[in-house]
Amino acid sequence: MTNKAALILAVLLALAVPAGATVTTFSPQPADDGYAAGAGPYATASCTSDFSTSVSVYPVQRNNSGAIVELYSCWNTGGTIPATSVINSAVVLADDTFHTETADNLNLVADWYNFRPTLDCGDWTRTAPNTALDATQPGTALNGIVVNFSAQFPSSGSLKNLAGNVHTGGDADPYTCLRFSITQRAGDAVPTGVNSLWLYMADDGSPFPIRLKVDWTFTGPTPTPTFAGCCLQPAGTPVATPLAGGQCASGTPVFGASLIPCGGGGQPACFH
Numbered sequence: 001m002t003n004k005a006a007l008i009l010a011v012l013l014a015l016a017v018p019a020g021a022t023v024t025t026f027s028p029q030p031a032d033d034g035y036a037a038g039a040g041p042y043a044t045a046s047c048t049s050d051f052s053t054s055v056s057v058y059p060v061q062r063n064n065s066g067a068i069v070e071l072y073s074c075w076n077t078g079g080t081i082p083a084t085s086v087i088n089s090a091v092v093l094a095d096d097t098f099h100t101e102t103a104d105n106l107n108l109v110a111d112w113y114n115f116r117p118t119l120d121c122g123d124w125t126r127t128a129p130n131t132a133l134d135a136t137q138p139g140t141a142l143n144g145i146v147v148n149f150s151a152q153f154p155s156s157g158s159l160k161n162l163a164g165n166v167h168t169g170g171d172a173d174p175y176t177c178l179r180f181s182i183t184q185r186a187g188d189a190v191p192t193g194v195n196s197l198w199l200y201m202a203d204d205g206s207p208f209p210i211r212l213k214v215d216w217t218f219t220g221p222t223p224t225p226t227f228a229g230c231c232l233q234p235a236g237t238p239v240a241t242p243l244a245g246g247q248c249a250s251g252t253p254v255f256g257a258s259l260i261p262c263g264g265g266g267q268p269a270c271f272h
Helices: 005-014
Strands: 023-025 033-039 046-051 059-065 070-077 087-093 095-103 108-112 151-153 176-182 196-200 211-218 232-234 258-261
Touching: 059 095, 059 176, 070 211, 176 196, 176 211
Parallel strands: none
Antiparallel strands: 023 211, 033 046, 033 070, 059 070, 059 196, 070 176, 087 151, 087 211, 095 196, 108 176, 232 258
16 A cells, blocks of 8 residues: 555544544534423422423523423434543533522532423423532532523533433434423422523524533544445556445555446546
8 A cells, every 4th residue: 555545544534533532512403402390389399281392591490389390401412422432521501591590599400311202291300300410519509600691510520420321323312311400498398489590492593502512532443434435446447346335345545546436337536
């Protein structure tokens, strides 16, 4: 193999799989986020039919009237992150914290939870699961969130329990999903007022939907380029026989070689 051919292969391999750590920020699609709400009185609050995946801004909330509202969001991480990747860290980004209410100085928490394909009362809970984000992590206290500014949750460090919850291309379901809640008072006592954080969702053209930023590293073997749809034709030789996926049964990239669409004949070259 000549130096030129080796260089071509090196470039193709570099383009196929990122080297080292990669940071990708994911935005939800309109059907991939929403809310579900419960109604009181607080001690006996239960989910109502008030749930939707079509809303532009809504609060995650817990208040004294019995309203317990949770927000849900999913991101197609597996469509970008290859299988056999290690998830190094992940955080939630809110480009605009629309409004807060902090009667009891409660916290925003989140758990790994996939509501797809349909959001309904079966997805709601009055508790505040925190497998992904808990009240001990920085930046979760409602009274510390600055309104109308961007925020990151947690404000430093990473979400918890990433393995198996931030999905890659090797998973059957490519979606990574969170359910956001407001913590309870001690003993689940009735709140003294309203505790909420209003966040933008993906619907109705909202410019600031909550996003997921993931730092990941590909650790699998470097794949052999397939040159899909093309066949190798070393200079001065017949067209090689195509295999599945566009690879060829014979032929090695050499100086002066070209790749032509599978089928050969007089079709134009797709790479020189």
